[in-house]
Amino acid sequence: MSLDADIRLLGKVRLFAGFGPDHLRLLAFGAEARTLGVGTRLYRQGSLSDGGYVIVRGNIELMSGLNDTLISSHGPGSLIGEMALISETMNAASAVATENTEILKISRALFHRMLNEYPELAVLLQKRIAEEAAEFTSKLEVIRAKLDHANSLAERAEKS
DSSP, X not given: OOHHHHHHXXXXXXXXXXXXXXXXXXXXXXXXXXXXXXXXXXXXXXXXEOEEEEEEESOEEEEETTTTEEEEEEOTTOEEOTHHHHSOEEOSSEEEESSSEEEEEEEHHHHHHHHHHOHHHHHHHHXXXXXXXHHHHHHHHHXXXXXXXXXXXXXXXXXX
């Protein structure tokens, strides 16, 4: 892919929404392009992660556990491993290419360098992370309410 095509793709990634053209150019220029064949494991669950991956073309499945249970599937424009951009973390799942796949790896070092050079990006990301955390908390509250209701129904059934 060309640098301009990489910039356009990165501009569509949710985490990078609001980044200016110069920011996206730096990300694209510093990213490492890789090609994965069908069945190639990008990373293993439990391994240390040092960056995130944007899928340019193809498909990556995230799998967990001893039996590699499918968690999710991701195509072009998806960012996987985004938490590793922010802090040192272990991969929560394994990632495997299910077709010939091209990715851009954005290292944590590159991402941190960008945040240091452009503090406005750090503010933007802090706001986005806070919004996503609030959204996640809201979803958990819905799940908790449903579980409470199911437990209440089970208790009534036991009493009768």
